[in-house]
Amino acid sequence: MGQEVKMVTLKEASSRTGVSYDWLRKMCINGKIAHIRAGNKYLLNWDRLVDYLNTGEPEGN
Structure with a gap:
């Protein structure tokens, strides 16, 4: 089945x-x-965040 997505605040x-x-x-605003918005909260995809911090390359929203 699909991979579980870990979202973090x-x-x-x-x-x-x-x-x-x-x-x-x-960085979310720009x-x-x-990320996704849930009310006033920003939820970040943990794996994508780690990739971005390691490479500096955004994967898109």
Whole structure:
């Protein structure tokens, strides 16, 4: 079957990566990091975020 997608909040992503919450939020707003909005929250695809932080190449939204 399909691969399970791990979604994390900005707060969790910041805590797990050491990257600031504000930087992650700004990158979402500018379309640099793949994310979805759930109300006021940004949810990030964990695997795509790690790939972006390692390569600097966004995969799209």
